[in-house]
Amino acid sequence: MIKGFCKVGMIENARKVFDEMMCGPNLITCNTLINGYCKKGDMENARIFLCRMVESKDCLPDTVTYSTLIDGYCKKGEFNEAMKWMDGMLIRGCKPNLWTYNAIIYGLCLRGNVDEARRLLTKMRLNGVKENVATHLSILKGLSVAGKSEEAIGYFNEMIRKGMKLDAKEYGVVIIAYCKMRRPDEAISLLKEMQVRGISRGVGSFNAVLRILVEIGELDKAVLLLKQVKNMGCLPNLVSYSTVICGLCRSQGRMQEVGDLVDDMLQDGFEMDATLYSCLVSGFCEASNEEMAMRAFNDSINKNYVINVQSFSFFVNLMCEKGRFIEAEQIFKDMCRRCSLVDVDSYQRILDDQLHKHQGR
Known part of the structure; x- marks a missing residue:
């Protein structure tokens, strides 16, 4: 039940079942609950639970427990916390595994420390832990995020040459x-x-x-x-x-x-959405096709979409150049009546400026 609740994100229900257990919890149960907290991003409760495991000594955390917590911190961008727990697991005699190293490498790459991540990759190899594609994916992403696109491409090609299944x-x-x-x-x-x-x-x-x-x-x-x-x-x-x-x-x-x-x-x-209608109105205005621009504008109003200020400016300018002042004013009124305008003043100002420019009023 605990695993099922954790799987669907119902961590409170999982904790309730855990607290009501008649028998003492085993390591698998504890690790499942910590994993549930971490997946939900609730690192504080995950940390508290692990600390209680250490204090009670009934069910001491293992490499999986620590790795779960470290991975959770890294994915939340709390790298310093992750490293504290990495130190803690080493002090308690738990050896890092592939999951642990991958989590730290991911965290380093997220911070842009790709060189440090590569050094850690070398260290894990020396410690007898073989990397997998996920390890290299983190470094690949890190290079790209750091703006080292050329290096990322070279790294990718090297992965292919090594026969990795990408x-x-x-x-x-x-x-x-x-x-x-x-x-x-x-x-x-x-x-x-x-x-x-x-x-x-x-x-x-x-x-x-x-x-x-x-x-x-x-x-x-x-x-x-x-x-x-x-x-x-x-x-x-x-x-x-x-x-x-x-x-x-x-x-x-x-x-x-x-x-x-x-x-x-x-x-x-x-x-169609507001962005597309704005583009269409601007495009037809650029082509001096006021009929199609007006059709697109009316369609947007009928669907309660508001075109952006720039497109409205293009439209009003074209309509005024064509002498269609009344229609320009009417379509603005229709837009105000039918749609929710956040910034009515900006649209009104554009209309007034164009009318003044072309009519002198």
Whole structure:
């Protein structure tokens, strides 16, 4: 029962069962409860429970107990606390195992101390503990987080040369590293390599590549990749579509493609949101297409979405340039009536400024 409650995060129920046990607890039961506290992020109760184990001497903590606590502290970013308990387990004669070392290496990498993590990797080998892929994944992530993308790529290639069985997590780190270096072609090559190796790819990796393609102006490649995502064993999400659609809206002469992608997005079951409506309004205004801009604006109002201030400014400016002052004022009134505007004054000021500029009032 204790294990079951801990598994579903019902740690209070698990503790109640523990306290009501007729027989004395064994080490497995105690470790299960501490693990439950740690998974919930309740490190204080986990610490208190371990301290009571030490004090009672009925059920002394072992390497698993300490490693559980150390891992919990590292995952919460409380590395100094983790090291205190690492020292404590050594004093009490408990030898660190793979889990212990992996937790500390993860904690070091989280702090950007990749060199120290590598030294610890050497130490654990000397102590007869063989590392696993998780050990190297922490270092790989650490290099990427520390901005050492080139080193991360080299480390990843070394892992492949050593015949390690890598999955989406390792590939994902390197794909992000390539994106940080603005090298989307290599990132796309890795996505294709994953497909060949039968490794499932999360949509987040595709979105990272789509984002960098849009940022560097490679819109044709972004559109092509978005259309290929399904054939590569993954499904695009709203972020995928939004990234490319908004990129096209900011580029001149591509609103027809925007319409096609919006149709694809709707067919895939995704709905327009405030960000997409803002992009559409801005894009149509940039193309001087006030009819389509007004249609997109009205659609957003009907769905209770508020376009951003910048898009509203583009819209009002275009409508005033076309002499459609009354319609500009009316759509603003509709927006105020139908939608929850957080900053009405900013929108009102934009409207007043444009009317004054074009009408002199």
